[in-house]
Amino acid sequence: MSNLFTLEFITVIIRLTTPILFASLASFAAAVTGIGNIAIEGIMTMSALFGIIGSNLTQSAVLGTLIGVLIGVVIAMSIAFFSMRLGANAVLVGIAMNTFSSSLALFILYQFTGEKGSSASLLAPTLGSWNIPVIKDIPILGTLLSGHLVLVYVSVILALLFYILTYKTPLGMRMRACGLNPDAAKTAGINVQRLQVLSLIFSGIFAALGGIYLSMNYGKIYVNGIVAGQGWMGIAANGVANGSYGLLLIAALVFGAFRAFAIKVNIPRFGDLVGAVPYFAVFVTIIALAIINTIKVKKGNVAEQ
Amino acid sequence: MKKLLTILLVVLMAFSFAGCGKEGEGDTPKPADDVKKVVVLLPFTGDNSYFDTLARGVETAKTQFAGKVEVELVEVGNTQEKATWDAAFDEYCEDGKYDLVVSGNNSYEEFLFAAAKRYPDQMFMNFDYSSLPEGWTEIPGNVYCVTYALDDLGYVVGALSAALTKTNKVGVVVGMSNQAMDQFIGGWCQILEAQGKEYYVRYASDKVSTGFFANPGVGKEITDDLVKAGCDVVWQVAGGTGAGVIQSCAENGVWAVGVDQDQYAQFIDTQPDWAAAIVTSALKNSDVALVECIRLLSEGKFREKLGKSEAWGIALNGVGIAENDYYKEKVPADIQAAVKDTLQQVTDGKVEVVDTMEMTPDQWQQWHDTNTTKY
Numbered sequence: 168m169s170n171l172f173t174l175e176f177i178t179v180i181i182r183l184t185t186p187i188l189f190a191s192l193a194s195f196a197a198a199v200t201g202i203g204n205i206a207i208e209g210i211m212t213m214s215a216l217f218g219i220i221g222s223n224l225t226q227s228a229v230l231g232t233l234i235g236v237l238i239g240v241v242i243a244m245s246i247a248f249f250s251m252r253l254g255a256n257a258v259l260v261g262i263a264m265n266t267f268s269s270s271l272a273l274f275i276l277y278q279f280t281g282e283k284g285s286s287a288s289l290l291a292p293t294l295g296s297w298n299i300p301v302i303k304d305i306p307i308l309g310t311l312l313s314g315h316l317v318l319v320y321v322s323v324i325l326a327l328l329f330y331i332l333t334y335k336t337p338l339g340m341r342m343r344a345c346g347l348n349p350d351a352a353k354t355a356g357i358n359v360q361r362l363q364v365l366s367l368i369f370s371g372i373f374a375a376l377g378g379i380y381l382s383m384n385y386g387k388i389y390v391n392g393i394v395a396g397q398g399w400m401g402i403a404a405n406g407v408a409n410g411s412y413g414l415l416l417i418a419a420l421v422f423g424a425f426r427a428f429a430i431k432v433n434i435p436r437f438g439d440l441v442g443a444v445p446y447f448a449v450f451v452t453i454i455a456l457a458i459i460n461t462i463k464v465k466k467g468n469v470a471e472q
Numbered sequence: 473m474k475k476l477l478t479i480l481l482v483v484l485m486a487f488s489f490a491g492c493g494k495e496g497e498g499d500t501p502k503p504a505d506d507v508k509k510v511v512v513l514l515p516f517t518g519d520n521s522y523f524d525t526l527a528r529g530v531e532t533a534k535t536q537f538a539g540k541v542e543v544e545l546v547e548v549g550n551t552q553e554k555a556t557w558d559a560a561f562d563e564y565c566e567d568g569k570y571d572l573v574v575s576g577n578n579s580y581e582e583f584l585f586a587a588a589k590r591y592p593d594q595m596f597m598n599f600d601y602s603s604l605p606e607g608w609t610e611i612p613g614n615v616y617c618v619t620y621a622l623d624d625l626g627y628v629v630g631a632l633s634a635a636l637t638k639t640n641k642v643g644v645v646v647g648m649s650n651q652a653m654d655q656f657i658g659g660w661c662q663i664l665e666a667q668g669k670e671y672y673v674r675y676a677s678d679k680v681s682t683g684f685f686a687n688p689g690v691g692k693e694i695t696d697d698l699v700k701a702g703c704d705v706v707w708q709v710a711g712g713t714g715a716g717v718i719q720s721c722a723e724n725g726v727w728a729v730g731v732d733q734d735q736y737a738q739f740i741d742t743q744p745d746w747a748a749a750i751v752t753s754a755l756k757n758s759d760v761a762l763v764e765c766i767r768l769l770s771e772g773k774f775r776e777k778l779g780k781s782e783a784w785g786i787a788l789n790g791v792g793i794a795e796n797d798y799y800k801e802k803v804p805a806d807i808q809a810a811v812k813d814t815l816q817q818v819t820d821g822k823v824e825v826v827d828t829m830e831m832t833p834d835q836w837q838q839w840h841d842t843n844t845t846k847y
Binding site for chain 2: 175179182183277281282283284285287288289290291381385386387388390391392393395427430431433434
């Protein structure tokens with residue numbers, strides 16, 4: 168238990184929050200224009216794999232990352248194509264993508280390596296961590312701010328940039344308008360479909376980075392099943408936030424903290440039970456918010472959604 | 473258009489019937505009596521570990537007993553669905569074409585036992601037996617079960633770790649908390665206890681829907697903790713999660729011990745800095761018993777083995793540690809000799825190794841409680 172109240176524990180939380188933050192951003196980015204992207208888990212899986220394969224083929228971690236992101240964008244575009252052009256139900260397309268991705272990833276891994284468990288036999292450079300020159304020498308601040316994995320910084324910067332894009336630019340305002348009332352937005356002369364495709368592309372990029380973080384930055388190897396529900400946690404965080412950007416970040420952080428707790432707290436005999444805590448936390452949060460919302464609606468404070 | 477389609481369909485059907493007939497005819501002349509047929513049912517291959525070792529065993533048997541035994545490997549699918557496995561067993565047992573049907577391990581042996589009940593005349597082999605499935609009181613008379621002396625293996629790894637540690641603290645990361653996994657660490661705990669070392673047992677408890685052994689990140693976090701606690705030799709018994717254990721050991725400059733296969737050889741080309749941290753690996757040679765039993769079958773001696781389970785220990789080369797060049801280079805000669813000595817003692821049965829498979833979970837817990845196990 169004593170290892171919970173240390174500075175290192177905060178860095179562990181940061182490490183474990185990052186993939187969930189990426190997934191949350193991915194879910195949020197799609198939801199901004201009113202699209203429910205539930206294929207985040209699948210995109211993360213494919214990008215985690217293609218990041219490693221790309222890195223193996225090009226022998227460059229950065230190019231590998233770009234290839235992984237490209238795959239994420241391609242999947243997001245295909246969701247847009249199926250649901251908008253061909254008129255399929257977006258949720259069903261998402262489910263199809265998730266099931267399809269996990270099998271396809273296995274198939275591709277086998278084709279490339281002859282193995283089905285991991286990418287252990289692929290020589291692939293991975294991304295490192297970054298020590299901020301001056302700050303790293305400051306006692307407490309140095310541990311907190313410096314020496315994190317590269318994609319941790321990227322996630323924070325992207326979270327900030329996406330906030331500015333959504334809330335401070337005309338483009339963001341139009342995107343939000345699509346999400347709030349697509350018909351009104353259309354009447355106002357906004358090309359709703361184009362903005363929805365754009366937001367799906369953002370979603371694909373975020374999800375892809377989340378997957379790449381797992382296989383190329385946090386871990387240095389792709390293991391079958393590596394995403395392990397973290398994409399779904401991001402979707403849950405977005406559900407909890409219900410359109411509020413601040414709540415989104417807090418939810419991602421809370422889920423990350425619960426994961427860190429589950430890994431670091433070691434209670435003999437109850438290890439598996441503690442391991443279920445993060446998933447249970449997601450469940451409880453969603454139920455609690457639903458109840459709070461119902462009470463508010465009953466009191467007449469909020470219009471029924 | 474419709475007519476064409478109809479004709480096509482009729483032709484197709486005719487062909488498919490013809491196909492059936494042919495297959496049936498081809499089957500009737502059974503291969504000459506002296507050629508035995510064996511089928512090995514695995515969920516999948518390509519895990520770079522356990523199942524691949526068995527697949528290699530199949531290849532060995534194929535070449536070694538060419539002309540005497542025909543060995544087939546079938547991948548049933550990475551599923552624990554009863555229907556799938558029952559259908560697979562039905563397919564290979566129904567017409568009695570195969571002399572021996574091989575399958576098993578703790579996740580799949582219940583299907584093998586069920587098949588053994590349905591086909592009492594068929595011979596079966598469980599290549600990695602862990603416990604009787606629910607509803608069974610004894611091993612049926614048409615099944616031979618192989619177990620591996622993982623307890624002895626753990627004991628030897630423990631002896632090596634105890635000799636290598638400079639901080640007097642060692643750790644193990646276990647992929648999942650159950651009796652079959654604990655068999656790895658029973659003997660390990662025992663010898664470390666006896667030698668007065670501090671030993672830490674950590675389970676990679678972050679289990680999720682997709683599987684227990686696929687979380688290198690968790691393995692790394694746990695190992696970071698162990699190293700912080702002072703451990704300088706960490707054994708991983710955690711499959712894919714173990715990649716994180718080895719990564720952490722490499723980053724922290726402590727020794728890692730691999731599992732199942734020679735992990736130094738596995739990583740030397742792709743992650744040389746990881747390989748440099750792997751002093752040796754605890755080998756589970758799951759193919760040895762398979763090949764040996766196929767040999768017995770070809771000599772007509774396999775039938776005597778049915779109805780019981782046997783442990784394949786160090787003497788039978790079922791388990792062991794990887795004594796590769798790196799091990800010989802990095803481990804001092806006196807420690808190597810001591811480890812060899814321990815191996816010999818265990819083989820000769822001079823030490824009584826704690827076997828968790830023979831304990832109830834409560835007894836095993838009690839063992840922990842009365843000793844100085846740290847979590």
